[in-house]
Amino acid sequence: MSAAGGSTSREAARLHAQARRGWWRTVLRWCGINANDRRLEAAAIRQEQGSLGEQQTAALLRRLPAGWTVFHDLAVPGRRFNLDHVLIPPSGTGVIVLDSKKWRRSYQGRPCPTTLVHGRVHCGPQDRHQQIVNFAGYVSGTAAVLGVPAGMLMPVIVVHGSPVAGGGRLDVRVPEWERTVHVLSADRLVSTLAGMPGGRGPVQPAAAALTARVRQTLPQYGSAA
Template sequence: MTAGGSTSREAARLHAQARRGWWRQVLRWCGINTTDRRLEAAAVRQEQGSIGEQQTAILLARLPAGWTVFHDLAVPGRRFNLDHVLVPPSGLGVIVLDSKKWRRSYQGRPCLTALVGGRVHCGEQDRHEQIVKFAGYVSGAAAALGVPAGMLMPVIVVHGSPVAGDRLDVPVPAWERTVHILAADVLVATLAGMPGGRGPVKPAAVDLAARVRRTLPQCGSAA
């Protein structure tokens, strides 16, 4: 399974939409087509997202033996995808992992990912709604899998922007979730060091991985 595939396809679609049509080309030449600029900006964000997902996939390949890792999964009946889904060898639960590629700096100033007044910021930008939305995605994934919500752990890995203390634990009361935000540098060590992160593969892990494979098709597949 290829990480970032659906994000990359969405970026290509937005680029094509921004460039389609003779009149749009004229307006763009005149420098007054704001719709195209918004589409191109959205495409760039999607491209950055795809790069982040690919960087995460490289890191996840370093996990100890026994982990099952899925990339770019769809949730039937939902309009979102999951960047990465992981089952540890213990089978104690499922980690739903979202990749973010945020700016390291902006206009010469560093962009630290940190909690400001209880909300997640990257530099001066409030990114908290992205955290809340992701918690909702994880709840939707639990419902699709038919498992208790507590079996799924929401984790966000941030590339680019440093994370204060390498880790933030962010409560999302609306979803009864704590979203864990990790710096990319500590992702593998944190996952491998969690309870059940090392050791032989238990039958529960085999069953959970089979449930994920059966329930959540890869984006773009015919399943």
């Protein structure tokens, strides 16, 4: 099993290398006039932050009760996205698709809480709702590839850094998903998952079957087809 954050870490390294490649780019960067390289470096930093968030989530998931199956950094065949984490509870009643976000705790001296503003997710003053919508689409696409009803998948976003309003949990409705997308603070993640129906107890045959289906259908991201 690959480590959490592996694909985002590799993408960050690629972007850094692309920004720094070539003698003329080095001269322009030294002069401070290469805007494209600055954009590449900024994108690399975002990827690095994303990788750090995935690693922090992986560390939290190791605290789940016995019986949980956890996958990191999976590809979805035929789709242009990867999944940060996929979890199967001991009951086998469904699949949790978990996305890690590393958002600002503060910006320019002001706190950046994660809140709902007119039904849209914001981090401080920034509207981040499109990320929620995109993620709902990814989960829907994953259900189709797995060949299971969409209702069997539970989309969860865990936020590191930015404190999440509502006691650390927001339930967000998006048109692209038939239920809610759950947005959790990092400190609520393990207790929420372990406390869900079927989150504790012996591993049921349904869990083993779902685990086998995920292994057979969703390869490690970046592995050979």
